[in-house]
Structure formats: structure tokens, C-alpha cells
Amino acid sequence: MGYLFELLGEQSVIEPVYQEEGIGLRVDGRITDLDFKDLGGGEFIFEVEGDIYPVRIATSGDSVFIHSEGESYEILAINSLEKVVEEARGGSSSDSLIAPMPGVVIRVEKKAGDLVKRGETILVIESMKLQTVVTSFRDGLVRSILVEEGGGFEKGSVLAVLASDEIEEDQL
């Protein structure tokens, strides 16, 4: 359940971690000890691993603007990983599973010719120290897997391709 954010041209994954003492955040795979105080009017005091940062925050759409120590930053919410994967598939018009960000293949669970059900795991990838399961977005047939375990890929790479509907019917 990670969310993708972009700051200064680099993307990071943030996910909530439910702990006994409350919710923590895992940022780039690292659990971040975090506390903050809302001073009102967009002003906050953040405490991260013992350091105190007074900040000023304003949001607009997917952008979060933060002013801290005389510098201003824009952080863009790319979206939840699942949503990104979904969108990268380009809806039903495409049969390709596309990498939402650069990473490494941890495990390939299906091979070409395998029948898959919607939601079934095809492969597991790791990006930004976070594992993500890439599942099939419909019932069908795996036509090809274009990556192998341990191999790397770039953002936008095609990871696997499902057979198109016609072929699917023939085969089925």
C-alpha cells in the first residue's frame, strides 16, 4: 500500500506502518521516526529523528508545497502504487504490464502460456526498496514474460504481455 511522491526530480515510496504506538511512515523503505504539531494556518513543527523543522505547507491538487528553513519545495503526489500500475496498463486497450518505476525483478511466478485469473500474481518487483506484486488485470493467457528474476528494468518497461482476446478465445 505504498504511495509514490516526487521531490526534486526523484521519486520515493511512502507507506503507512501500523505500530502499537500509532502509525509510522516508511519512507524509501526506511521506517521514519516522526512526530509533528499543527500550529494552525498551515504552520507545523515536524520532528524527524530528533531534528526539529518548522514548516509551512500549502496544497494544490496533487502538489504539496512546503517552505522550510528559507527554501521552498514542491512535492508531487504521483499516486498509490497500485493505482500507478493500473494506469500504466493503460486500461483494457493494452495487453502490456508496464513498470511504474525503475526496479529489479524479485520473482517470476508465471511463464508464457500459463492461464491466469484476474488478480493473480504474475511477478514480484522491487522498486525503491519496496516489493510490489504485479497481478493480472484480467483473466487470460500469459503470452510472454519479458524480464527474468534478478534482472533490472526502467520506468515504462514492458514486464509482461497478456494474449489478446481473439487469441485467447482460440486457445481456450
Added chain:
Amino acid sequence: MIMFAKRDQEAAFATIILDGLSGQTRRVRLMEKVLIANRGEIAVRIAKTLRGMDMKSVGIAHEYEGETPATRCVDELIVLRGDSPIAAYLDAKQILEGARERDVDAIHPGYGFLSENPNFARSTRELGMTYIGPSPEVIELMGDKILAREFVSKEGFRISPSEEEEEDPLSFKERSEAIGFPLLLKAAAGGGGKGMHIVRSAKDLVGAIELAKGEAERYFGDGRIYAERYIENPRHIEVQVMADKAGNCLHFFERECSIQRRFQKIVEESPSLALDKKLRRKICSEAVGIAIAAKYENAGTIEFILAPDGEFYFLEMNTRLQVEHPVTEMITGRDLVELQIRIARGEELSIAQEEIKTKGHAIECRVYAEDVEHDFSPCIGRLVDVREPVAEFVRFDSGVAKGSDVSADFDPMLAKLIVYGETREEAISRSVESLKQTSFLGVNTNLAYLSRIVAHPAFVKGETDTGFVARHKLDLAPKELSTKKRRMLLAAAALSNRDFRERVEAVPEPYASIGDWSN
């Protein structure tokens, strides 16, 4: 105290009582309503003085512009039509027609746009309104940089020494050597840095002359060249002058504007550390001399280049109010716009030069919507949050507010921060502090860059010249973000993102609490 006593019926004149006790009177042009032919922070600034003088202000804005601080602070607004907003502000005909319809008595042009357009000044007068600025003739003269240089030189003031080859080609080498090295050889028809050669010693001169002539011929089809004294890393010093119709001319001391990027000033201050008492007197009286020679009237600025050896040369004269005029106002305690208005309506300067004194030090930083890491290219966006610094030693002249759209239609200057200190050191530390307090969220600005400039050891030491920004490029680049701060920013962003928070808060207490987030 000046009071209106009687309004003439036949003309736009009134008799004012200059001195209530003696009953001394003078006829001045009646001025009750003034059109500000400008926008942004300078329109706001002019409107403020008009209000203080009990005059009505009329603003202008293009139909596509929404409400801005400039449209909110005027008594009346003329909405201009036209395909592009910038063309509308340059549309003298439309502005003058609007001014006539609203029975405007005078026009203040501000800076930029029509402020140095002699035809606009002329038409304003021809339509029976007062132009708050100098005569069209002097705007014309000073607007032509070559004519201005010739005029100033002819009147006996210093321009950077130069020799033309054409005058006598045989003696050109000797005449050039006499100027002294380093020299700059330039094509008479040149521009854009082409065909320019820096010559550092006599032994290189002959070769460089050949080269420069060849290039001048090739690039411009005109082989005429001239030699000019090359001033390395000069300081930019300018003098504020103010002259009335009667020929009284005063100076309001200097401003140093050496910190520039893309040939545009970004930090200005007064007084300049580069001038001692003697040099200050010399440069200020030279400025007054030039203004008097040009029969100048109203506010003007004479710009000089100051060489490291203390020699200074006339650069140009700006026939209008300058962007950086607030530093002068801050240390002299004078309202320059008020003086402009009084002079324009015929009042004589009633103060003597000795009465104009400076106190303390002032620094102005210009806040631009720009990307300092990509050659200061202008940035656009909507300002989702604006925080202005508040302190008694701060003046913040801004043309934008929360919700303002910063578009590519206009100059990307958002605001000016002007800070006062008893000493330069105090003005510097207060500037850094104020810059850090200020934020314009929603668009990239140079705020952090400005604080790195002002806090730079070389700036603190007063080692300022026009090469400053290039020389300290590495020091002025943003520091790399620490991983801890990066995590803080990302965490803060995630918690501010509605999507993310909804997801987190879908989990029941006690898990769904980090800090004391309130919606």
C-alpha cells in the same frame, strides 16, 4: 502645510496658500485625480502616496487579468481591451482615451511600459493633462544611448574614454594606447558581443586591430572600429536626482546596484561601501550637473560605472522612477513619489541640499518568480500561499497575493523586500532573516538564492561588482538536501495529501494518529 484655497474657474489651476501665517500664495496645476499607467507593485506603491495626498487614483488592468492588489487599491479602474495584456499596457491611445473619459488631471507612468516613451509624455500634455515626469525632449535625448553619451561628453562630463579609428587611422594605435590597457576594441556598428576584443597589452594591439576590423567587416559589413577603456568588474553606482521647473536640482545620494543576473539588478543598497565622503560628493555633484545641463525636470537617475581605481563614467540616465527607489526613501525619509507629484503640479523644491541627510543603511532584494538553477528562466503558477515578512524595519512592496496567477504575460518580479538597519551589518542580518520568513508557495522563486547572496562572505565584506553572481556561482547554488530532511519533506507531503490521509485514517484509532493532525 499646503492648502488649496481657490479653484480657478477657467483653467485647471488653483491658488494654494504656501504659508498659512504669511499668506504667501502660488498658482499650481490642479491635481485631484491621477491615472497610474502601470500595474503590480509600483501601481500599489503610487496609489498609496496618492491616497496620503488626498487625491483620487485611477488604475488600469487588462480584461483578462483578475483582481490584483493593484486593482483593489485604486479608487477607479479602467479595463483595457486588446489581444494581449502586455500590448494593452503599451496602448497609449486607449489609456489616454480612458484618462480623458474619467476626467483625469495627471498621469503617473511608473517604470517600464510607457514610462520612457516621449510620445506618450507629449500626448498626455497635448490633451491638457499633466505628465508626472520629465519633458518629452529629455526623454528622447536620454533614450538614445549614443546621443546621451555624446551630450554628456560635450557638456564636459566623464564618459569612458574612447577613440575612433575613422578619425585618423594612422594615429589610431597611438591614440588607443593613450587610453590605457586593458582596452576594448568594438565594431562601430556592433552589438551582442560580436566583434569585441579585449586587449591587455601594447604588443597585442596591432594584431587585435586587424582582427577586429576584419570581424566588423564580416559581421556588420562596416569595418569602422573604436577603442574604449575596458573596465573589469565595475560597480554599478547610480544617483537619484530630483529637479523642479524653476531649475532647482537636488540629489538624494547614491544606490549601488552591482548585484545583477542576466544584466538585471537583483540586490540594491544605499549607501555604497565603495564611496568615501569625497568620492560621494564628486559623483553626486556630477549627476546634478548632468541633470541641470539637460534642463531636467522631475525624478531621474544617472547611472555610472565605477572602476576599481575609483574612476567613474557616465553610463546612462533613466528618465523615470526606478524600481529600487525605496532604498533611497528608507535612508533619506523622503517620499519620492510625493516629490514627483509636487514638482509636476508646479511646486518648487522647498528643501536645500544640506537638508537631505541619510540615516542608516537599506538593502532591497527583488523577488522573482524564476528558476535559479535553469538560467533564471521565468516561472509561472498560481500562488497558493503567500507570507510577507512583518517587522518595523521591513518594507515589502508586493504586486501579488494569495490566489494570484503568475503568468508569462508580464515581468516575473513579484515583490521587493526593503530592509533597514542602523549599520550595513544589521541590514544584512535583518535581510537574511526576513527573506527566510517570506514565502510564495505555488511557484518557484529566487528567495533562497537572494538570502545566499546577502549572507555570502564576499557580500558581507562589500566585495560587490557586476561579476559577483558569476564569480560565486558555486557558493550560490542550492545546497544538496540531506536524506533526513528529504524524509521529513516527503512525510509532511504524504500527510498533507488527502488521498494518503484518507487511506491512513480509514484505520481505526489508536493507529490512525500521528502527531495532532487536524483536518
